[in-house]
Amino acid sequence: MNLSIILEILRQQVSIDELLVIGGSAKRLMWRQIMSEIFDAIIIFPSILEEAGSMVATATGGVDEGLFKDLSVIDFYLFIDFIYTSKQEAVIEYKPCQKKPY
Amino acid sequence: MLFSEHEKEIGSQVSSYNTNYFNSTWVEQDAEVCWSAVCISSKNLISTQEIDPSDIDVVSFSGQIVGCLSKDKVERPLRKSIIWADQRAQNQAAVIAEQISQKDFYHIAGHRNTDSYGIQNLMWICDNEPEIYEQIYKTLNAKDFITFRLVGNFYTEYFDGNSNGCFDLMNLKWSGRILEYVGIDPDKFPEFKPSTFIDVGVTRAAKATGFKERTPVALGGGDCITANVGAGSISLGKTYYCMGTSAWITTTEKPIFGDEMCTVTSAHIILSLYAPNGTMHSAGGVYKWVKNTICRMEMHEAKANGKSPYFYMHKQIEPPHKFKWCHFTSLPSGWKSATVES
Numbered sequence: 001m002n003l004s005i006i007l008e009i010l011r012q013q014v015s016i017d018e019l020l021v022i023g024g025s026a027k028r029l030m031w032r033q034i035m036s037e038i039f040d041a042i043i044i045f046p047s048i049l050e051e052a053g054s055m056v057a058t059a060t061g062g063v064d065e066g067l068f069k070d071l072s073v074i075d076f077y078l079f080i081d082f083i084y085t086s087k088q089e090a091v092i093e094y095k096p097c098q099k100k101p102y
Numbered sequence: 103m104l105f106s107e108h109e110k111e112i113g114s115q116v117s118s119y120n121t122n123y124f125n126s127t128w129v130e131q132d133a134e135v136c137w138s139a140v141c142i143s144s145k146n147l148i149s150t151q152e153i154d155p156s157d158i159d160v161v162s163f164s165g166q167i168v169g170c171l172s173k174d175k176v177e178r179p180l181r182k183s184i185i186w187a188d189q190r191a192q193n194q195a196a197v198i199a200e201q202i203s204q205k206d207f208y209h210i211a212g213h214r215n216t217d218s219y220g221i222q223n224l225m226w227i228c229d230n231e232p233e234i235y236e237q238i239y240k241t242l243n244a245k246d247f248i249t250f251r252l253v254g255n256f257y258t259e260y261f262d263g264n265s266n267g268c269f270d271l272m273n274l275k276w277s278g279r280i281l282e283y284v285g286i287d288p289d290k291f292p293e294f295k296p297s298t299f300i301d302v303g304v305t306r307a308a309k310a311t312g313f314k315e316r317t318p319v320a321l322g323g324g325d326c327i328t329a330n331v332g333a334g335s336i337s338l339g340k341t342y343y344c345m346g347t348s349a350w351i352t353t354t355e356k357p358i359f360g361d362e363m364c365t366v367t368s369a370h371i372i373l374s375l376y377a378p379n380g381t382m383h384s385a386g387g388v389y390k391w392v393k394n395t396i397c398r399m400e401m402h403e404a405k406a407n408g409k410s411p412y413f414y415m416h417k418q419i420e421p422p423h424k425f426k427w428c429h430f431t432s433l434p435s436g437w438k439s440a441t442v443e444s
Binding site: 002003005006007009010012013014015016018019020021022023024025026028030031035039043046048050051052053054055056057058059060061062063064065067068071072073074075076077078 | 103105107110111114159160161162163164245297298299300318319320321322323325328329331332333334335336338339340341342343344345346349350351353355358360362364365371372378379380381382386389412416419
């Protein structure tokens with residue numbers, strides 16, 4: 001819920017309709033559903049969930065070594081595995097919980 | 103992890119190490135143990151993949167940010183590293199607050215003045231362990247310490263430097279104004295270089311790590327920003343959510359300075375960009391705590407049936423059950439209560 005508040009603040013400056021999700025906890029189907037409904041966004045899951053940081057650290061070295069032109073090479077490594085769209089009735093049910101307590 | 107420019111991921115190795123929680127709010131890790139983990143996983147990866155070390159074009163690191171690893175001029179960490187979850191430096195944050203308003207600090211550093219950042223922790227060492235403070239040549243974060251061990255020079259890149267809390271976000275340099283207020287010697291911080299910077303390469307520790315001497319070493323980036331780019335957030339508006347031990351949502355934009363200071367902005371690996379974000383400091387970490395502390399029956403069932411405890415926890419929150427779970431700690435939004443309801 002805290003992160004949904006963060007997202008709403010960012011949305012005041014940037015249009016955000018979809019979120020790409022990484023991290024070990026993103027493996028769970030139930031969490032994927034909860035995320036899409038709390039965030040009211042399309043949730044995209046790449047095939048690499050836990051190794052994204054290491055992958056980019058490697059790519060930074062590859063840029064300086066001339067192996068890659070720039071960090072846009074990451075699109076080559078990024079394979080989208082799963083897309084989840086929120087159910088609007090659940091989105092509405094979460095809304096009252098997302099008010100700040102002060 | 104081992105990657106090929108043609109074949110994507112080749113292999114990976116994991117070496118875990120412990121975190122010490124004590125005195126209620128103190129959290130430290132031993133940099134020597136971290137270094138050993140790097141050595142073990144590098145050597146194992148090279149041997150299990152049957153890689154010729156001379157075929158490795160470049161080595162780089164992603165590492166934990168927001169810490170205070172005190173180094174002397176030679177090799178030794180002078181004490182265990184104070185890490186991001188530590189909250190001992192509350193008095194030091196209060197001293198800074200006497201000098202500069204939260205709003206001004208936020209607009210310089212992109213982050214709020216709290217007890218979590220490197221500068222407040224370095225002040226704590228200065229105040230409480232002056233004999234160690236006097237010996238500090240540089241204060242580093244985890245990945246920059248590993249780079250030092252390989253190349254023998256002290257550097258950081260802009261994102262990790264930003265996490266020290268004494269960074270001038272708009273000018274990408276140490277903030278002379280904040281450092282003047284806190285009375286910390288600016289020379290105790292390393293020199294900035296871009297993430298893609300490569301110095302002399304491996305000059306030491308080749309035997310310990312399995313890397314060949316002179317293998318190029320790039321600085322890489324702090325964990326959040328490498329995850330940022332790894333999630334494809336390299337153009338304006340591209341947004342991602344990382345759900346791990348801690349969790350955060352980050353987009354790529356110009357700096358965002360909200361009136362309530364609920365979000366922070368960090369430097370980006372790509373120097374023309376910025377990474378505004380907000381965090382939940384204990385996400386997966388809290389869930390694990392719930393498992394270990396509350397879900398004893400689920401853990402018992404899991405052990406008896408050879409399943410994950412999370413399997414039984416998830417069964418209870420799947421429809422038709424409903425749950426309400428408020429958080430424990432989440433600094434940016436201002437929710438501070440520690441309650442769980444179910």
